[in-house]
Amino acid sequence: MKTSTAPQGVLILSNDFLTPFAKTSDYLAAALERRHIPAYVRDNAEARLLTFLCSEEMQAKTPLAQDAVCESLRDLIEYAGIDTVISLDLNWYVTPGLLVDDPAIRAIHSLWFDDFRSWCTSPFNPSFAFDGDVFQQHVKHPKVTHHFYGDSQALEAKLLGVTRQRITRLAAPRQLVQNEAPCLRTDRLAFIGNPGFRGPPHEGAIKLMHDGAEIEELRSYCRDAILEHPDVHSVKWFEDEPTVRNLLAVALEARRRFPYQPALQILQLAGTHYPRAFAYVNEKGIALDVAFLVKLVNRYDRPAFVYRLWKRGWIDVYSAADEWKPYGVDALPYVSFGDLPAHYRMYAAHLNAPNAIRDATANEKLFEIAASGRLSINLDSPDVRSCYDPGEITLVDSLAALEAAAEHVLRDPDAALACGEMARRRSVREHLWDHRIASMLAESA
Amino acid sequence: MSDRSPVLVLSNDLSLAAAKTSRHLCLALARLGYTAVCRDTRLLRWAAAEVEKESPMRREAYETAVVAKWNKFVFDYGIDTIISLDLHWLFSSQLFVSDDQVKRIHSFWFDDLRSHLLAAPMFSLAPRTPLEMMNIGKVSHHCYGTGQAEELRLLGVQRVLPSALAAPAEYLHTAEPCTEQKRFAFIGNPGLASPPTQQALAALQRGENLVALRRLARQEILDGLAAIEPTAAWVRQSPRVVDLLSAATELRLAQPHTAAILLLTQAGKSFPDAFDFLNRSGLILDAALLVKFVNRYDRPGLVHRFWRRGWLDVYGTPEQWKPYGIDAHPTVPFPRLASIYRRYPAHLNAANCARDATANEKLFEIAACARVSLNLDSPDVRACYSQEEIILADSDEALEAAAERFWREPAAAIAMGEKAHQRTADEHLWEHRLGRALV
Numbered sequence: 001m002k003t004s005t006a007p008q009g010v011l012i013l014s015n016d017f018l019t020p021f022a023k024t025s026d027y028l029a030a031a032l033e034r035r036h037i038p039a040y041v042r043d044n045a046e047a048r049l050l051t052f053l054c055s056e057e058m059q060a061k062t063p064l065a066q067d068a069v070c071e072s073l074r075d076l077i078e079y080a081g082i083d084t085v086i087s088l089d090l091n092w093y094v095t096p097g098l099l100v101d102d103p104a105i106r107a108i109h110s111l112w113f114d115d116f117r118s119w120c121t122s123p124f125n126p127s128f129a130f131d132g133d134v135f136q137q138h139v140k141h142p143k144v145t146h147h148f149y150g151d152s153q154a155l156e157a158k159l160l161g162v163t164r165q166r167i168t169r170l171a172a173p174r175q176l177v178q179n180e181a182p183c184l185r186t187d188r189l190a191f192i193g194n195p196g197f198r199g200p201p202h203e204g205a206i207k208l209m210h211d212g213a214e215i216e217e218l219r220s221y222c223r224d225a226i227l228e229h230p231d232v233h234s235v236k237w238f239e240d241e242p243t244v245r246n247l248l249a250v251a252l253e254a255r256r257r258f259p260y261q262p263a264l265q266i267l268q269l270a271g272t273h274y275p276r277a278f279a280y281v282n283e284k285g286i287a288l289d290v291a292f293l294v295k296l297v298n299r300y301d302r303p304a305f306v307y308r309l310w311k312r313g314w315i316d317v318y319s320a321a322d323e324w325k326p327y328g329v330d331a332l333p334y335v336s337f338g339d340l341p342a343h344y345r346m347y348a349a350h351l352n353a354p355n356a357i358r359d360a361t362a363n364e365k366l367f368e369i370a371a372s373g374r375l376s377i378n379l380d381s382p383d384v385r386s387c388y389d390p391g392e393i394t395l396v397d398s399l400a401a402l403e404a405a406a407e408h409v410l411r412d413p414d415a416a417l418a419c420g421e422m423a424r425r426r427s428v429r430e431h432l433w434d435h436r437i438a439s440m441l442a443e444s445a
Numbered sequence: 446m447s448d449r450s451p452v453l454v455l456s457n458d459l460s461l462a463a464a465k466t467s468r469h470l471c472l473a474l475a476r477l478g479y480t481a482v483c484r485d486t487r488l489l490r491w492a493a494a495e496v497e498k499e500s501p502m503r504r505e506a507y508e509t510a511v512v513a514k515w516n517k518f519v520f521d522y523g524i525d526t527i528i529s530l531d532l533h534w535l536f537s538s539q540l541f542v543s544d545d546q547v548k549r550i551h552s553f554w555f556d557d558l559r560s561h562l563l564a565a566p567m568f569s570l571a572p573r574t575p576l577e578m579m580n581i582g583k584v585s586h587h588c589y590g591t592g593q594a595e596e597l598r599l600l601g602v603q604r605v606l607p608s609a610l611a612a613p614a615e616y617l618h619t620a621e622p623c624t625e626q627k628r629f630a631f632i633g634n635p636g637l638a639s640p641p642t643q644q645a646l647a648a649l650q651r652g653e654n655l656v657a658l659r660r661l662a663r664q665e666i667l668d669g670l671a672a673i674e675p676t677a678a679w680v681r682q683s684p685r686v687v688d689l690l691s692a693a694t695e696l697r698l699a700q701p702h703t704a705a706i707l708l709l710t711q712a713g714k715s716f717p718d719a720f721d722f723l724n725r726s727g728l729i730l731d732a733a734l735l736v737k738f739v740n741r742y743d744r745p746g747l748v749h750r751f752w753r754r755g756w757l758d759v760y761g762t763p764e765q766w767k768p769y770g771i772d773a774h775p776t777v778p779f780p781r782l783a784s785i786y787r788r789y790p791a792h793l794n795a796a797n798c799a800r801d802a803t804a805n806e807k808l809f810e811i812a813a814c815a816r817v818s819l820n821l822d823s824p825d826v827r828a829c830y831s832q833e834e835i836i837l838a839d840s841d842e843a844l845e846a847a848a849e850r851f852w853r854e855p856a857a858a859i860a861m862g863e864k865a866h867q868r869t870a871d872e873h874l875w876e877h878r879l880g881r882a883l884v
Binding site: 040 | 461500
């Protein structure tokens with residue numbers, strides 16, 4: 001229930017160009033409304049389009065456009081009594097003069113769904129041009145708390161100077177725990193999602209997958225491929241400062257051995273052996289780009305996970321058919337948000353694997369599958385292990401173990417369903433958006 | 446768990462009332478078992494207008510980008526129904542109306558047709574006309590006033606459905622005490638943003654009644670016809686427009702709650718040339734607005750009458766009330782509305798004269814908060830509540846007398862408010878409206 005220290009009104013800032021943000025924004029709003037806290041979801045896609053237009057023919061309009069963006073929210077903030085902002089898109093609150101400087105706003109919770117590099121390298125980030133100091137002032141403003149869903153993601157941000165931060169895991173919407181649709185498919189598992197990294201896969205990696213290679217071999221392959229087939233940027237770095245190659249080689253090997261250690265931390269440690277290279281990386285402002293290459297050691301984790309069961313004919317894969325095709329996987333059509341609950345419930349068990357580029361493995365599907373009362377089979381990682389125990393979910397550390405776990409599900413789907421029920425109970429206790437909102441607001445109070 | 450497809454509620458934050466109502470619609474939809482998502486149009490409208498003005502060669506590319514974003518949104522959510530509080534959303538040849546996944550669009554008219562048509566559409570409608578867009582088969586038009594609905598029908602809009610406004614269920618459960626037993630409140634603006642004439646102000650200060658104020662308003666309309674543009678141009682082209690409007694406004698005096706466009710049509714039988722001129726020149730809605738202005742001092746007149754008695758706290762935009770000699774408290778933010786309703790035993794309620802719809806949202810909100818509203822009697826309001834639940838007075842003097850009774854006996858007002866509360870819970874929540882619309 002609403003307490004005296006509860007916010008009067010919450011503005012949730014989304015970016016509908018990325019519909020998963022939009023979906024989560026709406027789940028957060030519903031969780032707030034259940035606490036009788038009025039919530040308003042507003043989208044910044046149009047503001048971003050406007051930024052684009054202002055960078056082209058309408059450049060002279062930039063100040064007016066910025067005013068329009070600010071005004072579009074200022075009235076709502078005043079009349080809806082908004083005092084708290086939950087931002088799923090940094091662009092909004094780093095717009096100078098918008099939220100951070102508004103005395104009505106007491107707290108801004110910035111939920112990081114993306115990695116720092118993606119944000120910094122996306123076109124038209126931030127919405128309107130300003131110097132680096134302004135950005136730093138906004139990001140480090142005492143009203144702003146940064147929430148990271150992965151331990152490594154948080155550490156990456158800390159290394160980059162983001163101080164007011166905490167771990168806030170992702171979660172499931174409450175309505176999933178009320179879904180009692182039957183389990184119709186016990187002869188197959190499901191995976192809902194795309195392959196992760198969008199670039200075309202290496203032929204060698206595909207061949208390894210087809211030949212039944214283990215995940216370790218694929219990570220080793222990636223380690224070598226990054227060095228043997230460097231992209232144009234890497235070539236330039238290697239030319240400028242040859243020891244960067246050595247730095248990267250050490251970091252890639254470390255990631256292969258410790259696949260869930262933060263890439264940036266690995267890079268920093270490797271930098272102690274190659275100080276000149278590390279200084280070059282820092283000076284050039286390419287630390288996040290190099291760290292990204294380190295993360296790519298894991299790029300085939302998800303495709304390999306899916307392909308292993310696909311080859312056995314044990315899995316239905318949904319969404320992004322074009323992206324799955326190069327892996328030899330025929331995906332079923334995209335599942336709309338409205339149909340997700342039924343699809344989760346339709347199968348006794350689901351595969352789950354993180355997107356390699358995020359350094360955060362406990363993704364939303366982990367919680368959504370569990371809240372749906374279904375078993376998820378995951379790669380064993382600290383993030384995932386901190387949310388659910390074995391018995392609630394399955395944790396495997398190899399493709400062979402994955403295959404064995406899947407076979408067990410197919411032989412004994414009732415056992416999988418029983419695990420799913422345990423996971424659902426845990427979700428009800430700990431892993432709904434309502435829990436995250438409660439702890440966020442408790443902190444603000 | 447619902448198997449109902451998600452509903453998209455489209456608002457426009459430029460009208461803050463729409464932002465409030467759209468949130469209440471979403472909450473009501475959730476209680477009905479729908480997943481509802483709300484999005485706002487304000488910035489999009491601004492940007493579309495700027496692109497049109499500054500960089501017309503980018504218009505098509507901009508529209509394509511906007512449409513692509515929305516098509517993806519609708520697809521990813523699996524949305525098949527749209528509730529629009531802002532018609533502009535429908536006005537793109539590619540957006541929503543052409544999307545096969547969107548099966549139904551419910552357009553809730555919070556504004557009048559003229560205001561809507563005067564605002565530039567977001568994107569070019571070509572090759573369709575506005576009327577063709579409005580009449581696309583999957584669009585239903587929900588009007589909250591009988592006059593408003595009549596206006597749409599007469600202008601050729603199809604699938605016009607009466608759909609009264611309503612209250613949010615959340616207001617039923619507010620519990621703040623009535624602390625201002627000897628005062629009443631009015632929450633709102635004067636209606637028209639333009640200040641009153643000196644003559645009208647003097648009449649208000651003399652305490653003239655509504656009959657006199659309407660006569661005065663009518664005379665101001667007729668005096669301005671030949672003197673002020675653009676109506677002077679009408680008169681130059683068709684001098685009998687003066688007679689037509691004189692007759693229509695005379696009818697409005699006798700029938701202050703009959704749709705202005707109906708009165709104009711009726712008067713047009715006696716002055717067919719003038720009516721034909723207005724019709725062919727696309728000026729019918731402008732002329733109807735003038736007829737509506739007969740009532741322009743209804744709301745300020747009622748507020749002033751209570752203000753002079755020292756009974757009334759007015760909440761609204763202080764700058765708009767100042768020309769009427771009224772010191773208003775600032776606009777009430779949404780989270781405080783219910784507690785302000787509860788603070789007083791009774792609230793003055795008066796319609797915006799431009800709308801031809803008298804059962805406004807406040808009527809239902811006051812009732813949901815178990816407080817009595819003091820209204821002028823009109824068919825729209827009478828259709829929603831009885832005389833046991835609200836005050837329906839046929840004159841401002843009668844309204845003042847009713848208020849005086851409550852001033853002496855606030856408990857009677859509270860008791861009446863309780864009845865209005867029950868009626869609202871039974872019939873006048875957003876759930877009731879949406880349940881019917883989405884069948």
